[in-house]
Amino acid sequence: MDARLPVRRALLSVSDKTDLVAFAKALNWRGIQLVSTGGTARTLAEAGLPVTEVAKVTGFPEILDGRVKTLHPAVHAGLLARRDLPAHEAALVQHGLSRFDLLVVNLYPFEATLASGAAFGDCVENIDVGGPAMLRAAAKNHESIAVVTDPADYDAIVQELDLGGVTLSGRRKLAAKAFALSAAYDSAIAQWLMAEAALEPPPRFSLAGRLAASLRYGENPHQKAALYLTAERRPGAATARQLQGKELSYNNLADADAACECVAEFAQPAVVIVKHANPCGVAEGAACAEAYAKALACDPVSAFGGIVALNRPLDAATATEIAKLFTEVIIAPGAAPEALAILAAKQNLRLLLTEELPDPAAPGRLVKPVAGGFLVQDRDAGRIDPAALKVVTRRAPSAAELANLVFAFRVAKHLRSNAIVYARELATVGIGAGQMSRVDAARIAAWKAQEAFGAEGAKGSVVASDAFFPFADGLEAAVAAGATAVIQPGGSLRDVEVIAAADQAGLAMVFTGIRHFRH
Numbered sequence: 001m002d003a004r005l006p007v008r009r010a011l012l013s014v015s016d017k018t019d020l021v022a023f024a025k026a027l028n029w030r031g032i033q034l035v036s037t038g039g040t041a042r043t044l045a046e047a048g049l050p051v052t053e054v055a056k057v058t059g060f061p062e063i064l065d066g067r068v069k070t071l072h073p074a075v076h077a078g079l080l081a082r083r084d085l086p087a088h089e090a091a092l093v094q095h096g097l098s099r100f101d102l103l104v105v106n107l108y109p110f111e112a113t114l115a116s117g118a119a120f121g122d123c124v125e126n127i128d129v130g131g132p133a134m135l136r137a138a139a140k141n142h143e144s145i146a147v148v149t150d151p152a153d154y155d156a157i158v159q160e161l162d163l164g165g166v167t168l169s170g171r172r173k174l175a176a177k178a179f180a181l182s183a184a185y186d187s188a189i190a191q192w193l194m195a196e197a198a199l200e201p202p203p204r205f206s207l208a209g210r211l212a213a214s215l216r217y218g219e220n221p222h223q224k225a226a227l228y229l230t231a232e233r234r235p236g237a238a239t240a241r242q243l244q245g246k247e248l249s250y251n252n253l254a255d256a257d258a259a260c261e262c263v264a265e266f267a268q269p270a271v272v273i274v275k276h277a278n279p280c281g282v283a284e285g286a287a288c289a290e291a292y293a294k295a296l297a298c299d300p301v302s303a304f305g306g307i308v309a310l311n312r313p314l315d316a317a318t319a320t321e322i323a324k325l326f327t328e329v330i331i332a333p334g335a336a337p338e339a340l341a342i343l344a345a346k347q348n349l350r351l352l353l354t355e356e357l358p359d360p361a362a363p364g365r366l367v368k369p370v371a372g373g374f375l376v377q378d379r380d381a382g383r384i385d386p387a388a389l390k391v392v393t394r395r396a397p398s399a400a401e402l403a404n405l406v407f408a409f410r411v412a413k414h415l416r417s418n419a420i421v422y423a424r425e426l427a428t429v430g431i432g433a434g435q436m437s438r439v440d441a442a443r444i445a446a447w448k449a450q451e452a453f454g455a456e457g458a459k460g461s462v463v464a465s466d467a468f469f470p471f472a473d474g475l476e477a478a479v480a481a482g483a484t485a486v487i488q489p490g491g492s493l494r495d496v497e498v499i500a501a502a503d504q505a506g507l508a509m510v511f512t513g514i515r516h517f518r519h
Helices: 020-029 038-046 054-058 073-080 086-094 110-115 120-125 130-140 151-162 168-196 250-263 288-298 316-322 337-343 399-412 438-456 472-481 495-505
Strands: 009-013 033-036 102-105 146-148 210-215 225-229 241-244 270-275 278-284 306-310 327-332 350-353 365-370 373-378 420-423 428-432 462-465 485-488 508-511
Touching (some): 009 020, 009 073, 009 130, 033 038, 073 086, 073 130, 110 168, 130 146, 130 168, 146 151, 151 168, 250 270, 270 288, 278 399, 288 316, 399 508, 420 472, 428 438, 438 462, 438 472, 495 508
Parallel strands (some): 009 033, 009 102, 327 350, 462 485, 485 508
Antiparallel strands (some): 241 350, 270 306, 365 373, 420 462
């Protein structure tokens, strides 16, 4: 039976006072007694509402700068007393205590304080103690009390009250939300403090997110999916503002984020086209319109239905060119009004605007599920310094070759391994990604270049490999494709053999000393 719980007495203690007064007025109008703490009580009193301060209930004042105000039996007995146990009711009567029917609580803004760059001491002071204690007590005892942690639930609670009270199923849902809030709150504090204490790796690692959107489905229609936002303040598709287009899908978000991460690697105007998690065309240019044309030329077939990312605000010239081809998503750090007008005719095209681009060198963590657990690693924030590259062949790369080598290696970082990139004039001309064999990746990339540029193919290009060549055959495939210079991490047992093959072919080769596997 989904029994309703009438509400006669409510305890309110909130940091986020959104819609608080309106909700409290609705409770008061329905004859519900209001009990409150410190700042919340003052807000209600200033609004003309009758409110009893917690200190009057406990008979004990707030002390220690407000650190102790609700940690008292008069509060927690009222939250934890079970209605189905006569002994609990007798204990309340014996000690002159009263139960609460409704708890309204949210927590000190720890995450916001941390994100603001506040000092360590200020972060500590924004760790709530009394709030989580009350929240967990009421959530545990949800058969006897309703707990509300989200202002978005205020209207629904009022509607429930007008029907006679909050149902048991409703109280159970509210309790689940309360425990989820408590878990996420403690997770944020724990991760911060472990980082401050240099506990590496953390003895426990928890991941908490807030539901941002329910998605139609996941990678495939039979898979359920949703988007959650974490405390990480990294720009990308998840936090971008959608200006137009259909609802974003799971794959749209994943691909748009990959495109955004890749395009952020480049300082000059750049465009990245992503299809199924891999860039299929990347280029720099004097302007984004030029970069888009060069990126599209690399693989116009794969670009159909792809994701386009820019590292400059979308302008009218670029929007005009993109609009000529079916594109799922455009993501950029802004857009000109003229560009918006051009794309308005493409009603299904999703346009996402980010406030800024992610920092490729910023630290962070990535999580990947495995059966029975998950893997955690640092984000690949590796960035090569062109001046630190090691020339290992008799011939050093020319200035133009060096610029293309650095460009190609930065693209390779964002491809599934094994990855090979041919580049010419700061644009990809052939990409081979996600292959089990590096030599196959080199051959596929060369074949793609021939498809895109005919007989010219990859001739005169440079080639980047995300990891070392284990044998000379991969490099020989690049030689056959017409590459003139090579960039790779180095470190193979057969480096001498590979270097010799490059020298024999007259290629310049540089080692980065850094690998970019991406699984």
